[in-house]
Amino acid sequence: MSPRMNDVMRLCCDLSADRQMKAAVKNAGKGAAVTGGAAFLGGLLAGPAGIAVGGAVGGLLGCWMTSGQFKPLPQIIMELPPQQQQKLYSDIMAVLGTLDWTDVAQLVALVMGNASLQQQVAAALISFVSKELRAEVCYGD
Numbered sequence: 001m002s003p004r005m006n007d008v009m010r011l012c013c014d015l016s017a018d019r020q021m022k023a024a025v026k027n028a029g030k031g032a033a034v035t036g037g038a039a040f041l042g043g044l045l046a047g048p049a050g051i052a053v054g055g056a057v058g059g060l061l062g063c064w065m066t067s068g069q070f071k072p073l074p075q076i077i078m079e080l081p082p083q084q085q086q087k088l089y090s091d092i093m094a095v096l097g098t099l100d101w102t103d104v105a106q107l108v109a110l111v112m113g114n115a116s117l118q119q120q121v122a123a124a125l126i127s128f129v130s131k132e133l134r135a136e137v138c139y140g141d
Contacts, residue, residue, distance in 0.1 A: 005089045007104040009077060012092065012125055014108050016073035019122065023135040024070045034062040070138060073129065088128050095120045 035058035042054020080088065095117070101107040111117050129135050 005085065007101065007107050008089050008092050008096075009085060010104045011107050011111055011121070012077050012088065013074035015111070015118065015122060016077065016125060018112070020140045021073040021126075021137055022070035022139075023073050023076055023129050023133065023137050032062065035059045073125075073137070076129075076133070076135075084132060087132060088125075091124045091128050092121060095124045 035055060038058025038061065039051050039055035042050035042052070042057070044050070046053065077085075077088070096111075099107075099110060099117075101110060111121055126137050129137055
């Protein structure tokens with residue numbers, strides 16, 4: 001892995017740790033399937049009102065199923081296979097543009113010191129996690 005890619009991965013880890021980001025990768029699909037299935041079953045049994053009730057009950061059940069399944073985003077980033085790290089690097093570099101840095105400490109300081117740039121990098125990171133990993137992101141404990 002190139003030094004610049006390492007710097008960007010470290011930036012993503014530091015930013016996600018600072019914001020206490022976590023993601024549910026493996027069970028997010030199960031939770032969504034349970035919610036959809038319950039809404040469908042409710043619709044079959046009770047019509048439009050059943051869809052609403054089934055969706056609510058399924059959402060709670062899906063939430064319960066995935067609770068405790070969240071992993072810290074820095075851990076997920078560091079465990080990414082090389083091709084996904086390359087994709088994340090490309091996405092973040094699209095945000096950083098022509099920003100120039102000499103080492104990871106300078107890159108982190110530049111991004112963390114600029115609220116707008118920090119928000120853009122966080123948005124790109126969340127977009128990557130949602131689209132590429134099909135994971136749900138949450139903040140805090």
